[in-house]
Amino acid sequence: MAESIPLVAYESRKEQRDALERDGYVFYPNVLSSGEIDLLKKSMDRLKPDPNQFDHYDVPPKSPFINKAINNVFNRDPVFLSYLDRPEVIDVTEAVHGKDCHVIGMTAWITGPGRPDQGVHADWQPLTLPEDLMADPRVRIPIYITTAHYYLDDLYEDLGPTQFIPGSHRAGRVPKKGESTWNETEPKSIMCKAGDVVQFRSEVWHRGTANTSQQVRYLLQVHYAQRMITQKFPPYLNEFKFNPTILNQATERQKRLMGNHTPSNYD
Numbered sequence: 001m002a003e004s005i006p007l008v009a010y011e012s013r014k015e016q017r018d019a020l021e022r023d024g025y026v027f028y029p030n031v032l033s034s035g036e037i038d039l040l041k042k043s044m045d046r047l048k049p050d051p052n053q054f055d056h057y058d059v060p061p062k063s064p065f066i067n068k069a070i071n072n073v074f075n076r077d078p079v080f081l082s083y084l085d086r087p088e089v090i091d092v093t094e095a096v097h098g099k100d101c102h103v104i105g106m107t108a109w110i111t112g113p114g115r116p117d118q119g120v121h122a123d124w125q126p127l128t129l130p131e132d133l134m135a136d137p138r139v140r141i142p143i144y145i146t147t148a149h150y151y152l153d154d155l156y157e158d159l160g161p162t163q164f165i166p167g168s169h170r171a172g173r174v175p176k177k178g179e180s181t182w183n184e185t186e187p188k189s190i191m192c193k194a195g196d197v198v199q200f201r202s203e204v205w206h207r208g209t210a211n212t213s214q215q216v217r218y219l220l221q222v223h224y225a226q227r228m229i230t231q232k233f234p235p236y237l238n239e240f241k242f243n244p245t246i247l248n249q250a251t252e253r254q255k256r257l258m259g260n261h262t263p264s265n266y267d
Contacts, residue, residue, distance in 0.1 A: 001157055002209075005164055005188035007198070016092045020143060024169040025200035028088045032195035037152050041218050043079040044070070044108040052235045066112030066216060072233055073108045073220075074258070075243050080106060081250060083222055084257045089148050089197060096143040097226045100264070103257045104145070105223040105232045115160055115211040120187060122174045123147065124202040134172040141169075145202035145225045152218035154194050160211035162198070163187035168205035175205055231259055 007027040010016045019026040032040070047070045049055035056069045073080045084090075084103055094101055126144045133139055155161040168182045180187065182205055189209070190198055200206065211217055223232070233240045242258065250258065261267075 002163060002187060002189045004191045005166060007190070007192055007196075013091055013095060017095050020092070020096055020146065020199070020201060021140070023166050024204040025164060025166070025198055026092065027192070028197040028199070029193070030195055031086060031088045031197045032150065032152075034195070037194050039079060040150070040220060041152055043077050044068075044073075044110060044218060044220075047073065047076060047108055052239070054234045060114075065114030065211070066110060067115065068108075068110040070108045072106055072240075074103070074106045075233075075246055078246060078249055080108075080220075081246060081254060083150065083220060084254045085251075086197075089199060089222075090253075092199070093146065093148075093224045096146065097224055100227045100256070100261060101224055102227055102231060102259055102261070103222065104225045104229060105221075107221040107223075109219045109221060110216055111160065111208070111211055111219075112216045113211050113214055115208070117210045118207040119178070120163075120165070120175045120180050120205050120207045122168075122203050122205055125174045126203070127172075129172040131170075131172050134170045141203075142226070143201050144229055145223065146199050147202070148197055148199040148222040148224070149190075150197050150220035150222070151190075151192055152194055152220065153215070155189075155191050156213075157189065157191075157209075158211070158213040159215055159217050160209045160213075161189040161191060163189050163207050163209055164200065165205040169201050169203035171203075171205065227261060227264070 009029045016026045049057040053071050055071055058067045074084055124145055127141055165182050165185050165187050171182050
């Protein structure tokens with residue numbers, strides 16, 4: 001059984017931001033109520049895949065396990081709109097990415113029994129630097145992209161928890177093929193409760209692990225970035241359209257997070 005990652009509920013915004021800088025992740029406990037969790041699961045079950053939006057929905061016997069991934073769900077159902085700027089998460093997000101940051105994607109992800117281990121990977125490595133330079137505390141790489149994981153189930157080893165290698169954002173590179181440790185550190189499991197959130201920067205080495213249980217796992221991912229990072233809203237070539245019903249309900253902050261920015265450089 002893998003060792004669990006330390007999950008510390010820091011009180012202040014500065015401590016939370018420092019955790020993202022230092023550890024590569026930050027933990028927000030008890031963000032969602034049981035009612036919100038139930039509503040999100042039911043809403044995720046109702047979502048219909050659209051291949052043009054790069055959605056996936058594979059089920060047995062065609063696939064060895066259930067794998068449903070629906071993109072940009074903030075634009076599919078008003079239920080997801082408030083997850084653009086949950087109070088517990090958005091203040092830290094704006095502190096690390098800037099007040100003009102935006103959402104680059106939001107994915108509802110359901111995985112069933114039989115899902116195998118992923119390989120250890122980083123979502124995006126903005127800069128590649130020698131490890132001895134990254135070890136120098138004077139070297140601080142801006143946080144370009146973070147992902148907030150809204151966990152909708154109590155996690156246990158058989159359910160396939162996410163695993164992180166703490167501090168691996170300072171490796172200065174992505175993992176090599178088959179590489180599963182960094183700095184002699186093994187991946188550690190996130191063993192949190194339904195309704196908890198973990199936010200991590202894109203350089204952290206991590207993976208999803210095998211679901212060997214008899215239970216389906218639910219996860220909502222919200223991807224944030226500095227404004228200069230492009231948004232990932234397929235289909236492309238001007239085919240993506242914002243849902244007018246969603247826009248009519250959105251606050252000014254939510255509209256900005258969806259891309260309604262004030263004019264700036266390169267506009």
